[in-house]
Amino acid sequence: MAFHVSLVGRTDLSGEIYRQIRQAILDGRLRSGERLSPTRELAAALRVSRSTVTVAYESLLAEGFATSHTGAGTFVSHQLEAKRPASKTRRSIHAIRVRGVWETISPPTVFVRARFDFRTGLPDASLFPHRAWRRVVARALRSHEMAAGVYENPAGDWDLRAAIARHIGISRSVSGSPDDVIVTNGTQQALDIIARVLLEPGDVVAVEKPGYLPPKYLFKALGARVIGVPVDSEGLVVEALPAEARAVYVTPSHQYPLGVAMSLSRRRALLTWAEHNNAVVVEDDYDSEFRFGGRPLEPLQTLDSTGRVVYVGTFSKTLLPTLRLGFMVVPPSLREAANKAKHVTDWHTAMITQSALARFIDDGAFARHIRRASRTYSERHEVLTAAIMRDFGDYLDLVPSSTGLHIAAYARRASVNHIDAIASRAFDLGVAIQPFRVEGEPQAGIMLGYGAIETARIAEGLRRLRRCFDERATRRPEAA
Numbered sequence: 001m002a003f004h005v006s007l008v009g010r011t012d013l014s015g016e017i018y019r020q021i022r023q024a025i026l027d028g029r030l031r032s033g034e035r036l037s038p039t040r041e042l043a044a045a046l047r048v049s050r051s052t053v054t055v056a057y058e059s060l061l062a063e064g065f066a067t068s069h070t071g072a073g074t075f076v077s078h079q080l081e082a083k084r085p086a087s088k089t090r091r092s093i094h095a096i097r098v099r100g101v102w103e104t105i106s107p108p109t110v111f112v113r114a115r116f117d118f119r120t121g122l123p124d125a126s127l128f129p130h131r132a133w134r135r136v137v138a139r140a141l142r143s144h145e146m147a148a149g150v151y152e153n154p155a156g157d158w159d160l161r162a163a164i165a166r167h168i169g170i171s172r173s174v175s176g177s178p179d180d181v182i183v184t185n186g187t188q189q190a191l192d193i194i195a196r197v198l199l200e201p202g203d204v205v206a207v208e209k210p211g212y213l214p215p216k217y218l219f220k221a222l223g224a225r226v227i228g229v230p231v232d233s234e235g236l237v238v239e240a241l242p243a244e245a246r247a248v249y250v251t252p253s254h255q256y257p258l259g260v261a262m263s264l265s266r267r268r269a270l271l272t273w274a275e276h277n278n279a280v281v282v283e284d285d286y287d288s289e290f291r292f293g294g295r296p297l298e299p300l301q302t303l304d305s306t307g308r309v310v311y312v313g314t315f316s317k318t319l320l321p322t323l324r325l326g327f328m329v330v331p332p333s334l335r336e337a338a339n340k341a342k343h344v345t346d347w348h349t350a351m352i353t354q355s356a357l358a359r360f361i362d363d364g365a366f367a368r369h370i371r372r373a374s375r376t377y378s379e380r381h382e383v384l385t386a387a388i389m390r391d392f393g394d395y396l397d398l399v400p401s402s403t404g405l406h407i408a409a410y411a412r413r414a415s416v417n418h419i420d421a422i423a424s425r426a427f428d429l430g431v432a433i434q435p436f437r438v439e440g441e442p443q444a445g446i447m448l449g450y451g452a453i454e455t456a457r458i459a460e461g462l463r464r465l466r467r468c469f470d471e472r473a474t475r476r477p478e479a480a
C-alpha cells in the first residue's frame with residue numbers, strides 16, 4: 001500500500017517526504033521490516049521527480065530508519081523497536097452536537113469473561129462444530145458466484161433463504177416461502193429494518209416490561225415513543241397495550257428476561273388486538289430451538305391469518321453471536337419496503353457466510369449440532385433449576401421455564417433492593433449473573449444463563465452466589 005504523504009502547500013518536498021515517513025515509523029504506523037514504496041511508484045503517486053523521493057529515502061537510510069537490500073527495495077529498519085500504533089487522541093476542536101436521545105441509552109456491554117459465567121444470551125462456543133463449519137466456508141470461498149465480484153440481492157443468498165424457510169417450517173411450523181425471508185445481521189438488524197419500514201417519528205411501539213433492552217433503545221433512537229407493557233405468568237398482558245401502538249415487540253416463546261412462554265389464549269388475544277388496532281406484531285423467537293419439556297406452542301406467525309406478524313430468528317444462540325446472522329419472515333405487504341430498507345442499510349449481509357450457512361443447513365450439520373447442543377443445555381437447565389429451587393428458596397422465586405438458554409428468578413422481598421450489589425459482589429468472586437429490574441415497580445430478580453458455563457462448574461458457581469445472598473442477609477440493617 002502506498003504511504004500517503006501530504007505535500008499540499010509545501011516547498012521542501014524531499015524534506016517533507018522524509019519527515020512524514022520518519023514520523024510514521026516512530027509512531028508505529030509503518031512497522032519494522034515493512035517495505036517502503038519503490039521510489040518510482042511513490043514519485044508517480046506524489047507527482048514529484050524520482051530524485052526528490054530518492055533524496056528523502058537516503059536521509060532515512062543514513063539515520064538508520066530504513067535499510068536497503070539491492071534488488072529487493074527499501075525497508076523500515078529491523079533495529080527499531082516494534083511499536084504499537086498510538087491510538088490518536090486528537091484535540092477536539094469543535095464538539096459536534098449529538099442527538100439528546102443517545103444520553104438516555106446505555107453503552108454496549110463489554111463482556112469480560114468470568115470463571116463462573118451465568119450471563120444470558122451466550123451459547124457454548126466449545127460446542128460449535130468448527131470442522132464442519134470450516135468445510136462449508138472453504139467451499140463457499142471456492143464457489144464460482146463468490147468470484148463474480150458483484151453486489152447481491154439485499155434479501156440474501158437464495159439457497160440460504162430456501163434453507164431457512166424449510167428449517168423453520170419443520171422445526172417451528174412457521175409458514176413462509178424463501179421469498180418471504182430476508183437474511184440480516186442478527187435480530188438487531190431485523191428490528192432496525194422493521195422499525196425503518198413502519199415507524200414515523202413519534203409513533204408508539206409497545207415492548208415488554210421487563211424486557212430486552214437493545215430493541216427498546218433502537219426504537220427510541222429511531223424517534224419512536226416506546227411504552228413498556230407488563231408481563232405476567234402468561235406473557236404480555238394484552239389488555240394493557242396502548243391503543244395507539246403501531247407495533248408490538250414480543251418474545252413469546254421464552255420471554256426475556258422472565259423466561260415464561262406466552263399462553264395460547266394470550267397469543268390469540270394479541271393477534272385479535274393487532275387486527276382491531278391495525279398494529280404489527282414483531283415476534284422475536286431468539287432461542288426456542290432449545291426445548292426441555294412441555295409441548296411447544298404455535299408461533300404467533302403460524303397462528304396469524306391476517307399477515308400482521310413479522311417473525312424474527314437468529315443464529316446467535318444456535319451457532320455463534322459473532323457470526324451476526326439472523327433473518328426475518330415478512331408478510332407479503334412488507335416485503336418490498338423491507339428489501340429496500342435492507343438495501344439502504346448495508347446492501348446485503350456478507351455472502352460467504354450466507355453461502356456457508358446454506359450448505360451447513362442443507363447438509364444436515366445444523367440439525368445435528370442443535371440436537372447435540374440441546375442435550376448439553378438440557379442437562380444444565382435441569383441442574384440449575386433444581387439447585388435454585390433447593391438452595392435459594394429463601395432468596396429467590398424461580399420462574400418456571402422449559403426453553404432457551406437462561407432461567408430467571410424474582411428476588412424475594414429482602415433482596416430486591418440489593419440485587420445490583422449482590423451481582424457486583426458475585427462478580428468479585430468470579431461469578432457473572434445478570435440482574436433485572438421492572439421499571440417503576442418494586443420488583444427485581446436475576447437471570448442465570450447456562451450457555452457459557454460448563455455443567456461441572458454450575459455447583460461451585462451457585463455456592464459462591466449463595467454466599468453473596470447470605471452476606472447481604474446477615475448484614476446489620478444500617479450496613480445493608
Ligand SMILES: Cc1ncc(COP(=O)(O)O)c(C=O)c1O
Nearest residue numbers: 121186187188212256286314316
Ligand atoms: C431477546 C433476545 N433477542 C434476540 C437476541 C439475539 O440478538 P442478535 O441476533 O442480534 O444477536 C438476544 C440475545 O441475547 C436476545 O436476548
